[in-house]
Amino acid sequence: MERDETSTLISSDKVEGTKVFSTDGDELGRIEHLMLGKRSGRIEYSVMSFGGFLGMNESYFPIPWDALDYDTERDGYVVNIEKSRLKEAPTFAKGVQPVFDEQFGRTVYAYYGVMY
Amino acid sequence: MERDETSTLISSDKVEGTKVFSTDGDELGRIEHLMLGKRSGRIEYSVMSFGGFLGMNESYFPIPWDALDYDTERDGYVVNIEKSRLKEAPTFAKGVQPVFDEQFGRTVYAYYGVMY
Numbered sequence: 001m002e003r004d005e006t007s008t009l010i011s012s013d014k015v016e017g018t019k020v021f022s023t024d025g026d027e028l029g030r031i032e033h034l035m036l037g038k039r040s041g042r043i044e045y046s047v048m049s050f051g052g053f054l055g056m057n058e059s060y061f062p063i064p065w066d067a068l069d070y071d072t073e074r075d076g077y078v079v080n081i082e083k084s085r086l087k088e089a090p091t092f093a094k095g096v097q098p099v100f101d102e103q104f105g106r107t108v109y110a111y112y113g114v115m116y
Numbered sequence: 117m118e119r120d121e122t123s124t125l126i127s128s129d130k131v132e133g134t135k136v137f138s139t140d141g142d143e144l145g146r147i148e149h150l151m152l153g154k155r156s157g158r159i160e161y162s163v164m165s166f167g168g169f170l171g172m173n174e175s176y177f178p179i180p181w182d183a184l185d186y187d188t189e190r191d192g193y194v195v196n197i198e199k200s201r202l203k204e205a206p207t208f209a210k211g212v213q214p215v216f217d218e219q220f221g222r223t224v225y226a227y228y229g230v231m232y
Contacts, residue, residue: 006213006215009152012128012129012150013132033127034128035126036131037125038124038126041182043159044125045125100122100124
């Protein structure tokens with residue numbers, strides 16, 4: 001195993017840039033960065049970037065960490081959502097930071113069927 | 117506040133590269149990356165790089181997230197350790213990944229006086 005990963009741990013800079021696929025195999029985007037709780041020390045959201053060109057018109061999708069499963073064959077994360085349904089998922093535009101409050105959190109986690 | 121930070125959350129790529137200071141004001145190094153628990157979704161260690169030149173002879177110091185306090189004036193983290201005592205702290209060389217197991221974890225956390 002590489003230096004940036006062990007059986008139980010993974011480096012933040014390895015997660016960033018990793019591809020994300022739908023369960024039916026479509027490539028959805030990449031993990032742009034993680035939003036971490038300053039006090040909790042937890043990954044509150046993984047932020048997936050989607051679409052756009054040279055960083056323009058990109059959309060961002062906050063996804064709970066627990067909703068991402070790593071697929072060694074695809075060398076990327078798999079999330080239980082179809083590409084065609086992505087437009088219904090909680091999203092925000094580049095440069096438009098959402099208010100990551102409790103209500104937003106509950107909405108995002110509920111969307112992916114993960115406990116908040 | 118910038119888009120990569122809210123009052124309670126911070127982006128992983130903003131943490132990476134942030135300077136770390138001792139309580140008496142010496143610059144110790146920078147946060148190189150975070151080691152995240154794949155299952156726990158927690159920041160298990162912040163890895164601080166220290167010394168070296170152009171990436172050579174760098175040392176890495178695993179530091180518990182809770183042992184880092186953000187100092188807005190210095191625009192960096194402060195850790196309760198003096199630079200002169202850094203050589204006694206748990207460390208590993210570049211390219212030599214430690215076994216991040218429970219024993220290692222307890223040693224690191226105990227060193228910084230943080231609950232494991």
